[in-house]
């Protein structure tokens with residue numbers, strides 16, 4: 001009885017929070033993201049209830065993944081680009097995925113003074129990266145935060161990450177399109193961008209195309225345009241994509257062209273149903289990831305299974321048992337087959 005009353009109270013609280021988010025209340029959105037970041041079991045339950053409440057709002061933002069190494073000008077770009085978009089009456093949310101913060105607790109992207117003007121804009125919402133120990137946890141939090149931002153009616157959600165490790169692939173897996181920001185460089189540095197990243201980039205923006213750096217930026221852009229041309233044209237792309245452009249985030253140059261190209265690409269993908277297919281494939285991918293990580297968590301959380309694993313580890317180390325046989329025995333115990 002008491003539990004039912006408590007559940008009803010909780011549901012009411014979650015429904016209120018959901019309504020505030022949909023009404024565009026930024027503080028409610030921030031509170032909700034704090035809720036989804038929590039690892040506490042009761043918070044997790046509330047977070048899932050909230051996501052369930054917000055399903056079916058029918059709102060869809062354009063999700064743009066953005067990556068670049070530290071110092072390339074990500075914050076400057078997001079601020080200028082974001083202000084340009086809010087200037088056109090669009091609402092913009094910025095979420096950060098910072099793998100450095102998951103490892104060391106220190107964050108490259110979390111600095112509060114970043115994007116000061118954009119953060120004061122009532123049509124913008126900026127959320128720094130959560131510090132969690134696993135990139136998997138950050139992935140889930142960011143995906144859920146994207147869902148919340150969409151329900152809140154943001155037109156564009158920028159998901160920013162530092163160009164290291166797996167975080168780019170992860171961000172690309174939750175974006176409609178992916179932008180890579182580069183700095184002007186000597187031609188030989190082309191090798192520095194991994195092929196995998198070239199393959200997920202829809203748009204390469206060579207930033208700092210101003211002043212003394214302008215000529216180098218133009219050369220770098222030409223090099224990347226040639227390199228992109230060598231990559232096979234992808235089925236989900238119209239003619240001319242993936243594309244390389246020069247921009248200056250500092251001097252607001254090329255940003256409108258970049259936005260026009262982003263729109264052209266996303267419109268084309270919508271018309272040719274690549275957009276929906278991509279989102280559907282991403283949903284399946286994240287379902288599989290969640291089940292996989294949920295299973296792993298149960299393996300390590302369950303004391304009986306852990307004890308069995310420890311025993312098996314000893315047996316395997318001492319040579320008393322063959323690793324394959326020990327693994328098969330544990331798996332059979334977890335998932336008994338009808339033949340057993």
Ligand code: GDP
Nearest residue numbers: 069070071072073074075076207208248249250
């Ligand atoms: P982040 O680490 O990628 O977020 O890079 P920041 O946005 O903090 O920029 C790093 C440095 O590059 C700062 O000193 C910026 O002023 C500078 N910067 C950023 N964009 C431009 C640009 O378009 N032109 C020039 N010349 N400098 C820029």
